[in-house]
Amino acid sequence: MPDIAPIVSAFVAARLNQQPISSLPELDMPIDWDMAYDIQFATVAELGGELDGWKLALSTAAGFGPRGFPGPTVGSLLKGTVIPSGERLVAADFTAPAVEPEIAVVLGTDLPERGTPYTATDVRAATDRLHIAIELADTRFADKAAMTDFENIADNNSGALLILGPVIDDVDAACAADITMRLADTAPINGAPADKRPDPFETVAYLANFLTARGMSLKAGETITTGTLAPPTPAEFGENIVEFDGVGTVSFTLL
Numbered sequence: 001m002p003d004i005a006p007i008v009s010a011f012v013a014a015r016l017n018q019q020p021i022s023s024l025p026e027l028d029m030p031i032d033w034d035m036a037y038d039i040q041f042a043t044v045a046e047l048g049g050e051l052d053g054w055k056l057a058l059s060t061a062a063g064f065g066p067r068g069f070p071g072p073t074v075g076s077l078l079k080g081t082v083i084p085s086g087e088r089l090v091a092a093d094f095t096a097p098a099v100e101p102e103i104a105v106v107l108g109t110d111l112p113e114r115g116t117p118y119t120a121t122d123v124r125a126a127t128d129r130l131h132i133a134i135e136l137a138d139t140r141f142a143d144k145a146a147m148t149d150f151e152n153i154a155d156n157n158s159g160a161l162l163i164l165g166p167v168i169d170d171v172d173a174a175c176a177a178d179i180t181m182r183l184a185d186t187a188p189i190n191g192a193p194a195d196k197r198p199d200p201f202e203t204v205a206y207l208a209n210f211l212t213a214r215g216m217s218l219k220a221g222e223t224i225t226t227g228t229l230a231p232p233t234p235a236e237f238g239e240n241i242v243e244f245d246g247v248g249t250v251s252f253t254l255l
Helices: 005-017 033-046 061-067 120-126 149-154 171-176 200-212
Strands: 051-057 073-078 082-084 087-089 098-107 127-137 161-167 179-183 223-225 238-244 248-254
Touching: 005 033, 033 073, 033 149, 051 161, 051 200, 073 149, 098 161, 098 179, 098 200, 098 238, 120 127, 120 200, 127 171, 127 200, 127 223, 127 238, 127 248, 161 223, 161 248, 200 223
Parallel strands: 051 223, 082 161, 087 248
Antiparallel strands: 051 073, 098 127, 098 223, 127 161, 179 238, 238 248
16 A cells, blocks of 8 residues: 555645645555545544535436446545535635536444445435525545546545535426536536436435445434536636526525
8 A cells, every 4th residue: 555645644734725736646556545544534523524415426327337437436524614595705715616516425424334225215214404505515636637537536536615505395306407607607507317316315325335345334413415517617717606496596695
């Protein structure tokens, strides 16, 4: 196992100093799936280790399958990074913030480590509530597109903020709702068709099993955002709004 400490230090410094990384310290082997998560979790530990929850990306087979991944990619929602709708955010605090409409699950009970894999039915029973949400993804890299998938996983899976909108009353209706992103004065952007979206309960079940395999578990009160429902789109200066038709809106203002 190569020494990942210099990479962890680079990610920690990038977060604390708001200085994007142009390239990572070299290792004697490429970063792979397991090493990416070793780096990610070590970075989170160095940043204090406290979490508000978790995030997933590439949450459908069309996303993770072509990459040869076993399932969605995982990141942490660090303490203080789940915020309410309507907040005013400062662009200088980000590198390249991108808007992703999502559905977030808040757990009402623990999903502890166990030998039997969790199912969507287990997650539904453990769920306290769901929210429409915006994940404001970001990167610690100066040029994210030049990085490998594994390097981006190591970068906390491009996690930054989760903005929670209204509580969902009808889960099935919310999952199928038409989604429109209105980012300042740009043309509206539509969400993916309902049949191309991740199932929030199946996605959280995957996360519970992923964490169990690593000696970790999901806790009551944690918020899990389950993957984007539209193409990630750069945030714009001004008001950024996502509407779930018939459900409600979630927004932030970028200054």
